[in-house]
Amino acid sequence: MWRVRDTVTPVSPAESTVPKTIICVDCGGTCHLLSYEPDEGFEPGDIVAFRCADCLDRWDIELAAEDLDPRAGSGD
Numbered sequence: 001m002w003r004v005r006d007t008v009t010p011v012s013p014a015e016s017t018v019p020k021t022i023i024c025v026d027c028g029g030t031c032h033l034l035s036y037e038p039d040e041g042f043e044p045g046d047i048v049a050f051r052c053a054d055c056l057d058r059w060d061i062e063l064a065a066e067d068l069d070p071r072a073g074s075g076d
Helices: none
Strands: 021-023 030-031 047-052 058-064
Touching: none
Parallel strands: none
Antiparallel strands: 021 030, 030 047, 047 058
């Protein structure tokens, strides 16, 4: 099923907050980012891929606007 994305302003690469690693929910190991950041930066709706170094599971995660907000988690 296709959906139309809202018009968004891309986040510049300098402001991107996509983590280089995440914790694997299956084994607790470290998953490393596989996806290359586009020249124009990530934007909501983009898919990023991670691979677990321990169990080799691959995680494809759709980015939400709050994933890209540099202020997220800062308590502001």
